[in-house]
């Protein structure tokens with residue numbers, strides 16, 4: 001159930017070191033996150049958290065997730081036309097995105113981690129854009145969706 005580096009104790013410890021007070025509600029959110037690798041939306045986390053601790057509002061879950069992002073403990077995964085998803089893996093990695101169900105899975109491909117991106121210092125980047133990070137999204141149909149579609 002727990003994922004290396006993402007167990008509840010480690011997450012709580014990281015939050016406290018970042019000055020994030022771990023309330024009972026935030027702890028429930030962290031506990032939910034620690035067991036999943038599916039890049040949940042705020043709604044998905046909220047749905048599961050309310051099963052274990054009553055009375056947690058969606059706004060509280062959303063604010064907790066955003067606080068974790070602000071403190072560098074999580075990143076947002078954004079794809080055009082899809083809900084914002086959250087990812088505890090803050091190091092550079094890539095994603096497989098299903099066009100049918102919108103699921104997001106991690107893609108470990110070392111060849112994508114060090115792309116030789118050279119920004120020309122010309123009119124296309126007049127403001128001196130500095131690359132901070134990047135992530136490659138590979139779009140397609142996930143195994144689950146291709147299995148359920150193949151009968152049609």
Ligand SMILES: [Zn+2]
Pocket residue numbers: 098099100101102103141142143144145146
């Ligand atoms: Zn799918």
Ligand SMILES: [Zn+2]
Pocket residue numbers: 039087089093094095105106
């Ligand atoms: Zn990811």
